[in-house]
Amino acid sequence: xxxxxxxxxxxxxxxxxxxxxxxxxxxxxxxxxxxxxxxxxxxxxxxxxxxxxxxxxxxxxxxxxxxxxxxxxxxxxxxxxxxxxxxxxxxxxxxxxxxxxxxxxxxxxxxxxxxxxxxxxxxxxxxxxxxxxxxxxxxxxxxxxxxxxxxxxxxxxxxxxxxxxxxxxxxxxxxxxxxxxxxxxxxxxxxxxxxxxxxxxxxxxxxxxxxxxxxxxxxxxxxxxxxxxxxxxxxxxxxxxxxxxxxxxxxxxxxxxxxxxxxxxxxxxxxxxxxxxxxxxxxxxxxxxxxxxxxxxxxxxxxxxxxxxxxxxxxxxxxxxxxxxxxxxxxxxxxxxxxxxxxxxxxxxxxxxxxxxxxxxxxxxxxxxxxxxxxxxxxxxxxxxxxxxxxxxxxxxxxxxxxxxxxxxxxxxxxxxxxxxxxxxxxxxxxxxxxxxxxxxxxxxxxxxxxxxxxxxxxxxxxxxxxxxxxxxxxxx
Amino acid sequence: xxxxxxxxxxxxxxxxxxxxxxxxxxxxxxxxxxxxxxxxxxxxxxxxxxxxxxxxxxxxxxxxxxxxxxxxxxxxxxxxxxxxxxxxxxxxxxxxxxxxxxxxxxxxxxxxxxxxxxxxxxxxxxxxxxxxxxxxxxxxxxxxxxxxxxxxxxxxxxxxxxxxxxxxxxxxxxxxxxxxxxxxxxxxxxxxxxxxxxxxxxxxxxxxxxxxxxxxxxxxxxxxxxxx
Numbered sequence: 140x141x142x143x144x145x146x147x148x149x150x151x152x153x154x155x156x157x158x159x160x161x162x163x164x165x166x167x168x169x170x171x172x173x174x175x176x177x178x179x180x181x182x183x184x185x186x187x188x189x190x191x192x193x194x195x196x197x198x199x200x201x202x203x204x205x206x207x208x209x210x211x212x213x214x215x216x217x218x219x220x221x222x223x224x225x226x227x228x229x230x231x232x233x234x235x236x237x238x239x240x241x242x243x244x245x246x247x248x249x250x251x252x253x254x255x256x257x258x259x260x261x262x263x264x265x266x267x268x269x270x271x272x273x274x275x276x277x278x279x280x281x282x283x284x285x286x287x288x289x290x291x292x293x294x295x296x297x298x299x300x301x302x303x304x305x306x307x308x309x310x311x312x313x314x315x316x317x318x319x320x321x322x323x324x325x326x327x328x329x330x331x332x333x334x335x336x337x338x339x340x341x342x343x344x345x346x347x348x349x350x351x352x353x354x355x356x357x358x359x360x361x362x363x364x365x366x367x368x369x370x371x372x373x374x375x376x377x378x379x380x381x382x383x384x385x386x387x388x389x390x391x392x393x394x395x396x397x398x399x400x401x402x403x404x405x406x407x408x409x410x411x412x413x414x415x416x417x418x419x420x421x422x423x424x425x426x427x428x429x430x431x432x433x434x435x436x437x438x439x440x441x442x443x444x445x446x447x448x449x450x451x452x453x454x455x456x457x458x459x460x461x462x463x464x465x466x467x468x469x470x471x472x473x474x475x476x477x478x479x480x481x482x483x484x485x486x487x488x489x490x491x492x493x494x495x496x497x498x499x500x501x502x503x504x505x506x507x508x509x510x511x512x513x514x515x516x517x518x519x520x521x522x523x524x525x526x527x528x529x530x531x532x533x534x535x536x537x538x539x540x541x542x543x544x545x546x547x548x549x550x551x552x553x554x555x556x557x558x559x560x561x562x563x564x565x566x567x568x569x570x571x572x573x574x575x576x577x578x579x580x581x582x583x584x585x586x587x588x589x590x591x592x593x594x595x596x597x598x599x600x601x602x603x604x605x606x607x608x609x610x611x612x613x614x615x616x
Numbered sequence: 617x618x619x620x621x622x623x624x625x626x627x628x629x630x631x632x633x634x635x636x637x638x639x640x641x642x643x644x645x646x647x648x649x650x651x652x653x654x655x656x657x658x659x660x661x662x663x664x665x666x667x668x669x670x671x672x673x674x675x676x677x678x679x680x681x682x683x684x685x686x687x688x689x690x691x692x693x694x695x696x697x698x699x700x701x702x703x704x705x706x707x708x709x710x711x712x713x714x715x716x717x718x719x720x721x722x723x724x725x726x727x728x729x730x731x732x733x734x735x736x737x738x739x740x741x742x743x744x745x746x747x748x749x750x751x752x753x754x755x756x757x758x759x760x761x762x763x764x765x766x767x768x769x770x771x772x773x774x775x776x777x778x779x780x781x782x783x784x785x786x787x788x789x790x791x792x793x794x795x796x797x798x799x800x801x802x803x804x805x806x807x808x809x810x811x812x813x814x815x816x817x818x819x820x821x822x823x824x825x826x827x828x829x830x831x832x833x834x835x836x837x838x839x840x841x842x843x844x
Contacts, residue, residue, distance in 0.1 A: 419832070426833025430787075430805075433718050469795070472810045496798055507803045571803065 148327040155323040160316055167308050171301055178297050179273055183261045186275040189223060190259065190290045194279050197227065197236075197286065205235040205286070224272060224291040230284065246274060246289045254278070255287055263294060271295060333362045341369065349377040389554040393435055397428040404428075438570040442553065445577045452494040452581060456605050459489045459523045459531050466502035467521060470510045477515045485523025489531050492605040493582045501578035501586075504571035505535045505598050512539035512596075530584075530601045538595040542588065550588050551576040617732065620664040621645045622652030622678070623694070624671055632665065635721050636728075639783075649673040656682055661689050663731055665724075668695035668706070676709050683710035690731045694719075720786035722835055743778040746840050748819065748827055750778055759823050769794070770815045777828065777838035786835040812836055 144150050196208040205227055226246040227236040234245070244266050254260050255276035263273055274291035337353050344351045352373060353366040408421035444450045460483075467481050474481050491498070509519045517538040526532045542550060549555045556569040579586040584602035619641045623629040626647070633643045644661070646652035649670040656664060668675035679691055693706045696717040706714050713727050743750040747760045752775055757764045766774065772794050777785065791797040791804045816828040829837050 423832025423834070429718070430833065469804070470807060472807055472814070476810050504803065 148324060148331050151327040151331075152320060152323040155327075156316055156320045159319050160312070163312060163315065167304075167312075171304050174304075175297055175301055178300070179263075179294065182273045182292050182294065182297070183259075183275060186223075186261075186273060186290050186292055187259050190275055190277045190288055193225060193288060193290060194277070197279070197281055197288075199282055199284075205281075207236065207238070222293060224266075224274075224289075224293075226289040228287040228289070230286075235286065244268065246272075246291055247276075250276075250287050255289075264291075271298065334365075337362070337366060337369070344373065346380060349373060349380055386553055390439055393554060394432065397432045397435070401425045401428045435570075438574065441574060442570065442577070445574075445581070450497075450581070452497065454492050454494055456490050457493055457495045457498060458487070459491055459533060459602075460485055460487050462495065462499050462502055463521050463523055463533065465499055466506045469503060470506055473510050474519070477510070477513065479510065479513050479515065480518040481521065482518055483521045483523075485521075486525060489523055489525055490605040491531055491582070491602045493602065497578040498582065498602075501575035501600070502533070502535075504575040505600075508571060508598075509535055509537035509539070509596070513537045514539065525604065526601060529604045531604045533600040533602070535598040535600075536595060541592045541594050541596055542590040543592050544590075547588055547590055551586070617663070618642045618644070618659075618661045619728070620652060620655055620661040620689075622647075622649060622664065622670065622675070623667045624648060624669075625667075628667075631721075632724075635724075639725055641728075649675070649678045653678050653681065656687060656689060657685070663728060664689050664691045665728075666691055666693055666711075668693055668702070676705060679706070679709045679711060692724075692727060692731060720788050720834065722780075722784040722786045723789050725783060726780065726785070726789055743775075743781070745778070745781060745827055745838060746825060747823070750774060757819075759819060764818050766815075766818065769811065770818065773811065773815055774819070774838075777836065780838070782837065782839045784831050784835045784837045789835070 144153060193207065198206055198208065200206050207225075222240065223238070224241045224246050225236070225238040226234065226241060228250060229235050232249050237243075237246075246266070247264055251260075255278040260276040261273070263271065265271055271294040272291035273294050274289055277288045277290075279286045279288050333356065340351075340353055352370045355363050355366045355370070357363045358367060404421055404424050408418065413421070441450070463483060463485070467483060471481075473479075506519070506521070513519055519538075520534065520536040522532075522534040522536070524532045524534075546555075551572050553573045554569040555572075576586050579600050579602065582602055584600060586598065586600045588596060588598055590596040617640070619636055621629060621632045621636070621643055623632060623645065624647050629645045629647065633645050636643045644655055646655050649672055652664070652666065653673075655661075666675045666679060670678070673681075675693055675695070679693070682689070682691075690712040691710065692713045692715060693711040694715050694717055695702060695706070703714050712731055715724060715727060741752075743752070749758050750756070755771060757766055757771070757774065773790070776790070776794055787805055787808050790808050795804060795807075797804060812828070812830070816826075819828050820826045825840055827838055827840060829839060831837055
């Protein structure tokens with residue numbers, strides 16, 4: 140069973156009404172308590188006055204009976220006089236006088252030691268028939284005899300008053316609460332209705348209609364903030380979707396190209412009768428495309444794992460110079476072929492905390508890029524430096540044709556190639572730098588490109604420096 | 617040598633059978649895991665090639681079952697899932713090696729040779745092909761009696777070609793075994809090609825017959841004459 144109401148506005152109203160009811164009950168109870176306490180103390184006060192009057196009216200008859208002068212009051216029929224209970228006991232506790240109202244009933248039991256001495260012992264008690272009374276005692280000496288005067292008034296009217304008040308509250312409270320419920324519910328509905336509208340509009344936003352946004356009525360209030368945040372999330376989502384869409388279409392295009400070549404080479408090969416050598420050539424050509432496809436798919440797989448965060452970095456302390464040397468060493472033969480000079484300089488001791496495989500891959504891809512685009516006879520500079528704020532900077536500078544400014548932001552995009560016509564000879568599908576960027580960023584680093592047309596490119600990588608033992612220790616964290 | 621191939625895709629199974637038979641192995645093909653399990657229980661094989669993605673019981677299950685039965689036949693797993701977890705899972709289940717589809721056929725043959733040779737120590741031998749001689753221990757290479765100067769990398773390459781004499785080695789094999797490249801997507805093809813061009817110049821430059829040959833689309837081979 141579900142006790143929690145489903146709708147927020149019902150819950151809000153329920154909270155509000157319960158709170159109000161609790162407050163009302165508390166205030167009511169406080170008022171009644173205070174009233175009762177005041178009335179009772181008034182009653183006690185009145186009894187004390189009465190006792191003082193009674194003291195003066197008591198006398199002993201010559202026979203030794205205690206009597207009360209009844210003719211003192213101007214109005215003997217006065218309600219207070221009629222309704223009071225009066226009992227007088229002697230020093231030994233025997234009852235000397237009881238008024239008519241009290242009749243045969245006792246007003247309290249045997250005298251308690253100290254009762255009525257030096258003041259008025261005031262208390263509430265019950266008569267034998269259950270009547271609740273407010274009683275006051277006073278020790279009085281008459282004709283040398285000690286008398287304990289007990290005088291009481293019924294508290295029953297007070298209780299009756301309380302009961303009336305309670306009944307009145309039972310009658311008044313429900314309509315008040317019903318009214319509060321209606322008002323609260325209406326208020327909550329009005330306050331929440333923009334959310335409902337937003338929800339309805341948000342429901343209409345599908346992957347195909349991600350450009351839609353929620354209307355922002357007042358950008359400063361809470362709902363406006365909510366709409367704003369939601370819209371920002373939508374914008375990010377839209378961007379991600381767009382990227383994904385482009386990636387998918389680019390990827391299928393890239394896959395299509397080698398497939399098309401395999402197909403046409405195969406079909407053309409089948410059409411004519413060739414020699415054994417011809418067929419070998421045809422199959423070899425098809426296999427070359429298959430290799431291209433395989434490496435493309437491998438790269439796509441790496442990227443998709445990176446995107447979904449499933450690639451784990453196995454971090455160790457890595458010497459940056461060592462990585463750079465390894466990456467450069469890999470292309471030694473290519474640089475020799477093109478008479479390129481590789482100039483590596485930097486501080487030996489610099490280390491980063493990272494996965495050597497991915498960091499090396501990033502460097503390999505960047506160096507490969509530099510080697511690919513450098514004209515023969517030029518120099519490629521690889522520099523490793525310590526930078527401020529605990530970073531290691533790696534620079535890869537080539538003297539190639541450079542990248543025009545309008546393309547510089549796209550260099551790290553997937554499938555981007557500066558020279559679209561020439562890529563098949565130089566190999567690669569334009570994923571190398573995208574993977575390099577991912578690897579650097581996965582290590583908490585940044586990668587930027589500086590380039591001018593005909594002046595070459597500088598790839599700058601900054602990685603957080605590892606706190607190796609050779610660290611001077613002055614650096615915090 | 618008897619090899620069991622458990623592979624559900626007909627084309628792949630056919631290619632494996634023909635390729636392995638061409639290399640001199642006897643091949644039995646099973647198209648389901650159950651059939652493969654029955655065959656491996658019924659007769660001894662020198663090696664089993666097991667596809668991971670099979671209908672019904674997959675390769676991992678078959679593998680752990682036959683290992684529980686105490687069958688020690690070397691098993692090479694084939695899978696299209698190139699994930700570390702899968703690799704670990706396969707090796708845990710008792711696989712001896714692991715190859716990711718798509719693979720180069722020479723690579724598969726090389727792995728099979730390694731598995732079948734496992735435990736047998738490699739003889740420290742001298743190589744000879746036509747008038748090309750190589751003494752790995754003394755690091756000497758001669759062609760027609762003339763000493764040839766090789767860089768360490770070229771020497772390693774030639775030795776590798778000699779070890780796989782008459783068989784095609786793929787660029788992937790070279791990248792892994794000579795360049796020790798662990799990542800599959802490193803752009804090494806240009807480097808390997810350039811290196812092979814140099815080696816060929818030194819070995820075959822002014823000599824006949826040409827021994828270091830390129831097999832287009834597949835890789836390289838050290839052999840006398842045109843074809844295997």
